[in-house]
Amino acid sequence: MKMPRDLSGKDLIQRLKPYGYEGTRQSGSHIRLTTQKNGEHHITIPNHDPLKLGTLSSILDIVAEHFHITRNDLLQQLFF
Secondary structure (H helix, E strand, O other), X not given: OOXXXXXXXXXXXXXXXXXXXXXXXXXXXXXXXXXXXXXXXXXXXXXXXXXXXXXXXXXXXXXXXXXXXXXXXXXXXXXX
């Protein structure tokens, strides 16, 4: 499944909210999100527009691993 190429950090943060992620702090242009679902988990999202494809891929891999789903399933849930 193809990843969106024009996604901003703020857009990704909004799309991750159903997974329980909320902003807990910000340092410069990087925002740290935390969720309590499936145990406590932290992830840092750069507030860039657009996110680099490799950065987005890495973030999605980490989130998918935490929720024990494949990256394709996560992409399907987030964007379609």
